[in-house]
Amino acid sequence: CTAQLFTSTNEGQALVILEAQAQGCIPVSFDINFGPADSITDGHNGFLVRHGDIQAMADRVQQLMDDPALAARMSQQARTFASEYQARDLVSLWEDTMSIAKMLKKLGAKNRVPHFEARLRGVDFPDGQGLQVRVEHRAHVEDLPDPATFELVFVNRDSKEEIAAVASSSVDEQLAVFDVEPQLLGETQEQDAAVDVNLRLRVGKAMEMKRLGLPETMILPYFTTHKNLSFRPKQ
Known part of the structure; x- marks a missing residue:
């Protein structure tokens, strides 16, 4: 397939977009909260269109069908992005994020006076x-x-x-x-x-x-x- 239509109204981390990109299938998605924009750079490895704009989505698919060179370039860029994403150690990134959150919480506690009596x-x-x-x-x-x-x-x-x-x-x-x-x-x-x-x-x-x-x-x-x-x- 040349293109994948992603028409959700809301998402978390949309793995199906990454799976499509890994196969060179170019995602065309509504720009919704929260996941598509994390995986798609508009015009580079996919297309993002305004939520609910069906005509814009159809126009982007037509653009890919009419321009094989554009489709081939974006397909390769989609594969590259998915490959680099999969190479990241997400567990380590998550652990780092949790460590930073704990540090910020501790710093916040240093500037907060708890309840006390006198x-x-x-x-x-x-x-x-x-x-x-x-x-x-x-x-x-x-x-x-x-x-x-x-x-x-x-x-x-x-x-x-x-x-x-x-x-x-x-x-x-x-x-x-x-x-x-x-x-x-x-x-x-x-x-x-x-x-x-x-x-x-x-x-x-x-x-x-x-x-x-x-x-x-x-x-x-x-x-x-x-x-x-x-x-x-x-x-």
């Missing part, structure tokens, strides 16, 4: 001067890309200016621990306004910050100006 779980006074703050984050640590960093961030409530940030000294599946030095506490005390404490998670270039809160409880502890511990019921 709940105060405890405060210790290890040396009577500084503080050790334990914060419940509930993020899936094993899913966090490297680098991923938890920070305790101190912000001036009025100006919203960041005063200082402390990276976690340790992180496990539930808690992030922060060692706050006396010098930093002195910097926060110099602020005219109240200082709010936040938990920030950095993942690559992305970051998200949440205000540090207390767990759900009906009793709220607080320290008086005389450094005494008191409690009050939740309003």
